[in-house]
Amino acid sequence: MEIKGEFINLKSVEISDAEFILNLRQNKELNRFISSTSVNLEDQKKWIENYFKRELEKKEFYFVVQNKENESCGTVRIYNIDSEKKECTWGSFILNKNRPDGASYETIKLSLNYAFKALGIEKVLLDVYKENKKAIYIYEKSGFKKYSEDDISYYYQKIKEEK
Template structure:
């Protein structure tokens, strides 16, 4: 399965992506606001193998973000599927990303969660101090629902995303 936008696409992760994922997750430029991961490629491949069972059962979805020329530039994951809401995270984009990769990948995630999985809301957390990402989500229409010592928690509705998509379309034309 591949979901495409103007400059990027997302596809489901495979075991062969383990090296790329580890490189991203272990890079100090990108992992400041991520949970720790083992530097063991074998362990990453085993995690992906286990994850593929969850994917087959529609319990979570882990994507590689690529430029439309096939160059990998990030990851994003959909998980914690609830009655009417999905969570997304593990969102990393490297220096190979396109200028609009953040916006495009977020919109592809929302399109998948809202239109393909049928949810009306998305919930997610952002590590405190990750002001750039917090600002991005607020501009998209996300509402803060709480916080703890580590994270700020947000929710966004399908309607809010549709409004921002409409607003962006007007600006682009």
């Protein structure tokens, strides 16, 4: 699947993306605010293979963000999909230096549009480390509202807008 935007495209993750994802997640500049992962390429490939099962069950969707030159520049994920509650978690959002201007906002817009329209989601949740000021700013500008916090994180939600 591919979702086209003005500045970026989202494409469904493939096994061949494992090395890119691993490099992205191991990048010291980018991984300060994300959960750690195995540094083993085979583990990343197995994780993606297991992800495919969750995708088939419509429990999760994982995208690679690409610039218009088809260079991979990030990831975003919709997961913990609960069709009864019509809610999901949004995250695994990382962009590297190959991203074009506007990529952050467009990645959020395209992925949320997919969640709301294609998946019938009505509420999207995310959590962000309190130290991650840049992400907090982007999420709030994108319409996420803080509903809770703990010592480490803020918790945000975005409700589907009625049209």
